[in-house]
Structures are given as structure tokens and as C-alpha cells.
Amino acid sequence: xxxxxxxxxxSAFLDGRIVDSEKRSLEEHLKTCAECGGxxxxxxxxxxxxxxxxxxxxxxxxxxxxxxxxxxxxxRRRRQVDFRAKVHDLTGRLSFWASGLMKPLALPxxxxxxxxxxxxxxxxxxxxxxxxxxxxxxxxxxxxxEALLKSTLLDTALEEINxxxxxxxxxxxxxxSLPKDIDMAARQELKREIGKSLLFSKFQPATTFGQPTxxxxxxxxxxxxxxxxx
Amino acid sequence: MPEEQVLLEGLRSGDETAYELLIAHFQQPVFxxxxxxxxxxNEASDVTQEVFLKIFRSVNQFRGESSLKTWIYRIAVxxxxxxxxxxxxxxxxxxxxxxxxxxxxxxxxxxxxxxxPYDLVLNEEWKSAIEKALAGLNPAFRSAVVLRDLExxxxxxxxxxxxxxxxxxxSRILRGRESLRRALIEQFEPARGFAFSxxxxx
Ligand SMILES: [Zn+2]
Numbered sequence: 001x002x003x004x005x006x007x008x009x010x011s012a013f014l015d016g017r018i019v020d021s022e023k024r025s026l027e028e029h030l031k032t033c034a035e036c037g038g039x040x041x042x043x044x045x046x047x048x049x050x051x052x053x054x055x056x057x058x059x060x061x062x063x064x065x066x067x068x069x070x071x072x073x074x075x076r077r078r079r080q081v082d083f084r085a086k087v088h089d090l091t092g093r094l095s096f097w098a099s100g101l102m103k104p105l106a107l108p109x110x111x112x113x114x115x116x117x118x119x120x121x122x123x124x125x126x127x128x129x130x131x132x133x134x135x136x137x138x139x140x141x142x143x144x145x146e147a148l149l150k151s152t153l154l155d156t157a158l159e160e161i162n163x164x165x166x167x168x169x170x171x172x173x174x175x176x177s178l179p180k181d182i183d184m185a186a187r188q189e190l191k192r193e194i195g196k197s198l199l200f201s202k203f204q205p206a207t208t209f210g211q212p213t214x215x216x217x218x219x220x221x222x223x224x225x226x227x228x229x230x
Numbered sequence: 231m232p233e234e235q236v237l238l239e240g241l242r243s244g245d246e247t248a249y250e251l252l253i254a255h256f257q258q259p260v261f262x263x264x265x266x267x268x269x270x271x272n273e274a275s276d277v278t279q280e281v282f283l284k285i286f287r288s289v290n291q292f293r294g295e296s297s298l299k300t301w302i303y304r305i306a307v308x309x310x311x312x313x314x315x316x317x318x319x320x321x322x323x324x325x326x327x328x329x330x331x332x333x334x335x336x337x338x339x340x341x342x343x344x345x346x347p348y349d350l351v352l353n354e355e356w357k358s359a360i361e362k363a364l365a366g367l368n369p370a371f372r373s374a375v376v377l378r379d380l381e382x383x384x385x386x387x388x389x390x391x392x393x394x395x396x397x398x399x400x401s402r403i404l405r406g407r408e409s410l411r412r413a414l415i416e417q418f419e420p421a422r423g424f425a426f427s428x429x430x431x432x
Binding site for chain 2: 008010011012014015017039042043045046047049050051052053054055056057058059061062063065066067069070071073074075076077078079080081188
């Protein structure tokens with residue numbers, strides 16, 4: 001085995017990726033050849049030193065951020081799954097209805113179509129109302145009330161900022177959006193701050209027809225105080 | 231792996247426990263890997279968060295052709311690549327390294343005269359030297375060496391993560407280690423300019 005061949009195999013040799021016969025002649029060569037022996041020692045040193053390089057542990061801040069993000073993403077996923085299930089359910093009901101139940105009523109063809117469209121619109125409308133909930137700026141009514149901020153812990157150096165927050169039916173924050181006019185650099189920092197304070201915020205959930213539901217609320221953050229605007 | 235399937239089901243249906251489990255299990259491996267792949271350690275937290283966001287958002291696209299671990303590592307390596315700060319600053323054409331023939335540098339000859347110079351150097355010095363060498367390494371070689379020597383992935387897993395052939399894995403690891411070894415020799419070379427020759431005492 002010549003030196004070039006040995007040097008080509010050294011790395012695979014370190015990882016135990018060469019066959020036994022090659023391994024034996026390579027080991028023989030390393031004993032007798034100073035140059036290849038030196039290279040081998042060098043590679044071993046590189047490998048062991050690499051493993052000694054310290055790596056930072058996940059700190060509390062990163063861990064909290066990851067968990068709050070995971071919680072938001074899980075909620076987001078549930079909304080998607082719910083939406084798909086509801087659409088599926090609705091499609092099922094509509095086709096069931098179309099395929100027979102209404103037929104015995106023997107509506108005139110034109111009348112039947114009009115009824116079908118009307119029913120679809122009605123179902124879709126209430127369905128939309130439930131999943132999308134009141135938008136920011138909606139006037140609260142008896143039927144739909146917006147989420148309210150109950151308490152929060154805030155620590156920000158910024159003067160004032162409006163954040164739109166999605167609150168789920170249990171009063172937990174599942175999503176939020178920052179104003180679009182904030183530049184990227186400030187955004188990262190702000191996301192961290194706002195995310196942190198929202199994690200410790202408690203909201204009273206919005207209601208639709210008296211039932212708690214998810215809904216958006218606009219929260220104004222100020223340096224020393226905060227208020228909730230409808 | 232059946233547990234993996236259960237976890238994936240949970241992630242796809244928005245089960246909060248599944249999300250927490252994934253974080254708990256992979257936050258340190260991902261954070262560690264990212265630290266080794268980018269030079270600005272302050273950015274590692276941000277990159278790690280982006281990695282997990284990508285994982286959660288694309289979990290429907292995971293088809294189980296690779297293991298969950300290699301899929302997650304692939305996302306992490308790609309996110310690290312996307313940080314131009316790392317890639318842009320140290321971009322080196324791969325051909326440049328390819329052109330270097332092993333065993334032709336005068337440094338090697340100087341170096342090989344001493345039997346084990348590695349024993350002579352203090353451990354701390356080595357650590358900072360290797361970090362510096364790693365930062366200067368071609369990203370393609372760097373990811374291969376990091377996955378092998380620091381994350382302990384098999385050649386097969388590395389091929390999967392980096393989406394390259396086994397042969398390429400083998401040669402990238404070899405060239406990566408070789409470059410690191412050379413970089414170290416170069417860093418310590420000036421120190422060996424001192425020659426202590428015994429002087430007769432007056
Ligand atoms: Zn040799």
C-alpha cells in the first residue's frame with residue numbers, strides 16, 4: 001500500500017469504514033511510515049479536539065420562545081384540521097340532502113335550485129361566523145363580543161405599539177401580528193418582547209351567540225401602561 | 231418507527247403534547263448543530279426557532295422516506311445555509327480544495343519531523359484554533375464533518391441529510407478533516423519558528 005493510497009483511506013479508517021484486509025495493511029503501513037503516521041495522529045487530534053469544543057445549552061429564554069411558538073402552531077394546525085373537517089361535514093350533508101331527502105317534496109326544478117343555493121348560503125354564513133369570529137374593529141353586540149385583555153406582564157423599551165392578538169376559546173393567545181410598517185430588525189426584537197409578555201397574558205375569550213370562541217383583539221402596548229381597544 | 235408515526239399523527243392534528251414532545255426531544259440537538267454550522271453564535275437561537283417553525287409548518291410534507299431525525303437535521307442544515315453571514319463570508323470554490331494534492335505541502339514535511347506535536351499544545355489553545363479552522367472551512371465540508379464528528383451520524387444518515395451520495399459523503403469528510411488538519415498546522419506553524427538549541431554554559 002503506497003502513501004497516497006493510505007492517506008486517501010485515513011478518514012474512512014477513522015470511521016471504521018474499510019474492509020478488514022485493507023485495515024491490516026494500513027495499520028502495518030502506519031507503524032513504519034512517519035509521514036502517514038503523523039497524518040493519522042493529526043486527524044485523530046482534529047477529531048478529538050472537535051468533540052471538546054463546548055456547545056451552549058438551550059437557555060430558558062429560547063426554551064420559552066420555542067414552547068410558545070409550538071403552542072401557537074398547534075392551535076393553528078387545529079384550526080386547519082377543524083376547518084377541513086367542517087367543510088367535509090358540510091359537503092357530506094349537502095350531498096346527502098341533494099341526493100334524496102328533499103326529492104319527495106317534488107319541488108319544481110327551478111324552485112329546487114333556488115332553495116339549494118339559499119340553504120348553502122345560510123349554512124356557510126353561520127359556519128364562517130363561528131370559525132372566523134369578530135374581526136378587530138367590529139362593534140361588540142349581544143351576539144358577538146370581542147376578546148378582552150385581563151392581565152399582562154410587559155417589559156418593553158418601545159414607546160407604543162399596536163398588536164393584533166388571536167385569543168382562543170379558553171382565553172389563551174394562539175397567534176398575533178405586528179404592524180406591517182416595522183422593519184425586519186426591530187421586528188425580531190419586538191417579536192421576542194411581545195411574545196414573552198403575551199405568554200403571561202390572560203384574556204377573556206370572545207363569544208359568539210353566548211359561546212366562547214376564538215377571536216382577534218387589538219392590544220396597545222405602551223412603555224408604562226396598556227389599554228385594550230375594540 | 232411506530233412512536234415516530236404517533237408523534238407525526240399528533241403534529242398533523244395539532245395535538246399540543248406532540249408539539250411539546252418534539253421540542254423537548256430535538257431542541258438541544260438542533261441548537262447544538264446550528265451553533266456548529268454558523269459562526270455568529272448569537273444568531274443560533276433565532277435560526278433554531280426558524281427551524282422549528284419550518285418543521286411545524288411542513289410536517290404534512292414529511293413522507294417518511296427518511297427518519298424524522300434526518301429530516302429535522304436537513305431542515306436545520308438548510309436554515310443554517312440560508313444565513314448568508316456564514317456562507318457568504320467563507321465561500322470558497324470547491325475546486326480549490328480539490329486541487330490540493332495530499333502530501334505536497336512543505337508544512338507537512340516540517341511538521342512530520344516532530345513525532346507528536348499535538349501533545350505539546352495546550353488543550354484550550356487547540357479548542358479555539360479548531361473553532362477558527364471550522365469557521366474558515368468550506369460549508370460543504372463543514373456540514374459533513376460536523377454531522378459525522380459532532381453529531382455522530384452514520385455515512386448513510388449524512389447522505390440522507392445532505393442529499394448526496396455515499397461516495398460524496400466519504401470524500402467531503404476526508405477533505406474536511408484534511409483542511410482542518412492543515413489549518414491547524416498553519417496556525418501553529420509560527421510558534422515552531424523558535425528553535426531551542428542547547429548553549430554551553432559560561
Ligand atoms: Zn506512508
